[in-house]
Amino acid sequence: MLFARSAHAALCGVLFLFAAAVQAQTAKLPNVTILATGGTIAGTGATSTTTVGYTAATVGVQSLIAAVPEITKVANVTGEQVFQIASENISDAQWLQLAKRVNLLLAQSSVDGIVITHGTDTLEETAYFLNLVVKSRKPVVVVGSMRPSTALSADGPINLYNAVRLAGTPEAAGRGVLVAMNDQIHAARDVTKANTTTADTFRTTELGMIGYIQGGKPFFYRDVTRNHTVDTEFDLAKLDTLPQVDVAYAYANVGDVAVNALVAAGAKGLVHAGVGNGSLPAKTKPALVAARAKGVIVVRASRVGQGIVARNGEANDDQLDFVVADTLSPQKARILLMLALTKTTSTKEIQRMFYTY
Structure with a gap:
């Protein structure tokens, strides 16, 4: 009886130490909140080979997290379903809703970073x-996928894992909003979708991505x-x-x-x-010119996709009171x-903003 009690006490001691070690390890992990908005990363197809013609925004955030159990080893993850849409349908109201939620969460000391699936x-x-x-x-990382969750070689799980790692990395702080896709890190200002369907679609063609994610780092x-x-x-x-x-x-x-219709x-x-x-x-x-005379602010941009739109280059912007887009698409x-x-x-103030942001 004495031996049994001693063995039981020893076992309890081991279990306590193990639980304490797990708790200590969990406490060291960054706290990352995943805000889900829908998209292909939450999409499903009719078969495992369906990579076009699938239905976007059908899988909820908890299912997305459950599909990548590895992320629980690198971050304490919580998930929220902000909305569930295909991104071509996103509205200004939803942008405001999402941004306000991000700011509210990041103001909390218990949140180290945000991942947004999109x-x-x-x-x-x-x-x-x-x-x-x-x-x-604090890091904010936007992530998506080019193949639905049901497809062979779906890119959503690895993209999500990489995004969580990135959002929990102190080195990602202070770099602005980041996009993590295809093992690459891009700055929000310069990245664009450059291919209709391939997994390497997000590119910063001329100015270049700002980093890689390799081995989760x-x-x-x-x-x-x-x-x-x-x-x-x-x-x-x-x-x-x-x-x-x-x-x-x-x-x-x-x-x-088009111009007249939009002004009207x-x-x-x-x-x-x-x-x-x-x-x-x-x-x-x-x-x-008539639109500007009515008070509409006119910005000259380019459909080319790269390069600076020169002020007073192809038009006398000073005389026309137009603004140029710099390198923004x-x-x-x-x-x-x-x-x-x-x-x-004020067009002068707005031009300053285009050269600042």
């Missing part, structure tokens, strides 16, 4: 919006130099809506129909996605213009 169609836009409005230096090779997150002037605390800003696309023989529909700002260096076609320019120029219009209608 559809790839507008992932770069959501990432850049957050890059301008998140008020924390992030490696950084360049810094983000444009202001972001805590160093921006944009505050969402009192915002419930965003000004209407639209994009008018240029092409050979384009006229003024109530646009407060217009981004002209011009050809080349943001050139203004002869049939479109009068409509843009038309879709990202739209985001910055929306936020700029919550602060000012």
Whole structure:
């Protein structure tokens, strides 16, 4: 009887030490919150070979986490389903909802980083919006996938694992919002979706990605130099809506129909996605000039995808009172213009913002 009691006591002691060790190890792990919004990473297909024609946004956040049990070894993970949509349907209201939730969570000392799962169609836009409005230096990582969760070689699980590792890494702090896809780390301002279907679709073609993730460890090779997150002037605390800003696309023989229609529909700002260096076609320019005369802010961008749109290059921007997009794509120029219009209608101030962010 004495031996049995001693053995029992010894076993209890071992179990206590083991539980204490597990608790200590858990306490050392970073606390990462996953905010799920839908997209292909949460999609399902009819068969394991269905990689197009699948249904996006069907898998919930807890199922996403359960599919990658390895992440529990590298972070204390919690999940929230913010909304469940295909990303082509995301709205300004949902951007505001998501951003406010991110800021609320990051203000808590118990949260070390955020991962946002997102559809790839507008992932770069959501990432850049957050890059301008998140008020924390803690890591925020946006992640998606190009293959649904049911597909052979689905890229969602490894992308999610890498994103959690990145969000829990102190070295990722202060770099702005990051995009983690295909073992690469990109800055939100410069990354774009460059291929319709392949897993390597997210690229920062000219300026280059900022790092790799190898073996679950992030490696950084360049810094983000444009202001972001805590160093921006944009505050969402009192915002419930965003000004209407639209994009008018240029092409050979384009006229003024799109510009006139967008102004008539109530646009407060217009981004002209011009050809080349943001050139203004002869049939479109009068409509843009008329729009500016009505108080609409006009930004000259380029559909090319790379390079600086030169101020007073292909148009006399000083005389026309236009703004140039610098290196921002038309879709990202739209985001910055929306936020700029919550602060000012001065084209000089808005131009400063385009050269700052």
